[in-house]
Amino acid sequence: MKTNNKFKKQEFGDFQTPYELTSKILQLLKNIDINPQSIIEPTCGKGNFIISAINTFDNLKSCIGVEINLAYIKDISNELKKHKKSSVVNLINDNFFNVNWNQILADIPKPFLILGNPPWVTNSELSKINSNNLPQKSNFQAYKGLEALTGKSNFDISEWMLLQHLQWLRKYSGTIAMLCKTSVARKVLTYAWKNDYYIDNSRIYEINTAKYFNAAVNACLLIIRSNQGQFQKQCFYYDNLDSKQNSKIFSYQDSQLIANTNLYKKTKHLQGQESFYTWRSGVKHDRSKIMELRKEGNVYINGYQEELHLEETLIYPLLKSSDISRGNTNTCRKYILVTQKYIGQDTQYIKDIAPQTWNYLQKNQHLLDKRASSIYRNRPQFSIFGIGEYTFFPWKVAISGLYKKLKFEVISCIENKPIILDDTVYFLSCKTEKEAIFLSKILNSSVAHDFYESMIFWDNKRPITIELLKKMSLHKLSQLMNLEHQYFLYAKDRNTNLNAIIF
Ligand SMILES: C[S@@+](CC[C@H](N)C(=O)[O-])C[C@H]1O[C@@H](n2cnc3c(N)ncnc32)[C@H](O)[C@@H]1O
Structure with missing residues (x-):
């Protein structure tokens, strides 16, 4: 075994x-x-x-500690x-x-903690430093459901270990009490709940990681208890280790993870497919230094600080997540080159309508061609994504996916051009200001907020997703707010066949 100085903290x-x-944790465990x-x-x-x-439990018969260092x-x-x-x-x-865990588990007195x-x-941090501190690859890949659970590319080693511990609870009576990232705790619980594991009385206590670890990460104490014969798909959430009362309950219901069970009970009737409005995400191009521009006087400047003299034809005002979250929507800091009107459009037309822009794109073709994402493969030159008729509607109701703020903003035009949003922003497109104001009014209502809040985990990197936004029926929301008539007034304009359906 290596000695301490050879071990890297990372x-x-x-x-x-x-x-x-x-x-403190051991005292808490004893108290519960x-x-x-x-x-x-x-x-x-x-x-x-x-x-x-050993200081806390007087009757302990065995205590096994494993450590690589x-x-x-x-x-x-x-x-x-x-x-x-x-x-x-x-x-x-x-x-x-x-370690031969099967042997250890069989031998020790139960219940265990x-x-x-x-x-x-x-795992990706480990692969960067060529570490093999991972389960044996063959075993690991055979681990059923893990890939589906974690997303194949990146997972915490602690996640793999905790899933192992869950398997131990299936066989023996015991409790898990582990510190881990809160996102990992949720994944592990979701795995157990989806697979009907016999666990109950789960708890999450938030930990002050700045104080105890000098680290900026959302971490918690996760407690899971085995209960042979029955399961409870909920977890009591405590704001800190001293809280006597839980602040909310996570749960697994209707095939989804619920962040706040009480709010979900109150608002779940708003779930449903929305017929007339479609949530969209903004434009994706993966080359901000070329496609995003600043304007100084009549000159555009790209991310390489090059001054460009381009036609206005394909240049649009751009708002990003940070602008939306700050409510800075009347002016723009940046502009964007929009090379297509719809996905897959041949871009040769640019040569005729905007030759200087065409030359600029040609000059940077090698950089645009290098975009790694497979979505750009076998597509026309200079392709972008998240583009369609909806992109060019004059009004939008938008929300940032990245910021911890549930606020829908009305977006109009700047310099008589529709505002383009980046791919971290989600929006509904609208034909008129009145329509946009109506939608923002219902979306910013307390009942709509409660609905979304019941499913948002604010510590996620992107707490608000398009899947989340799509879960609510705007029609049902308008009904609840006695605004159904207005909803249909705008919805009818979106779909020419609608008159036949509703009148
Ligand atoms: C986050 S520290 C926590 C240590 C201890 N559990 C505590 O709470 O203070 C993680 C520990 O895991 C050890 N470790 C890392 N990989 C390991 C492995 N594959 N097998 C056993 N121990 C390992 C590290 O050396 C380190 O001491």
């Missing part, structure tokens, strides 16, 4: 939990009647969880020499992925 996701925090016969600390580090556990094992051994209950502790200097703080590192 590779092993090494953030040791301070004793102050492990003691978790009373194990055995403890398993699968990546025990310097062992603060182990020390706190020999120096840490030595540290704990020294610490335990001072401790009168050290005989129950068995330390194993090994790799989590090589799986306790700790698994490594804070993702």
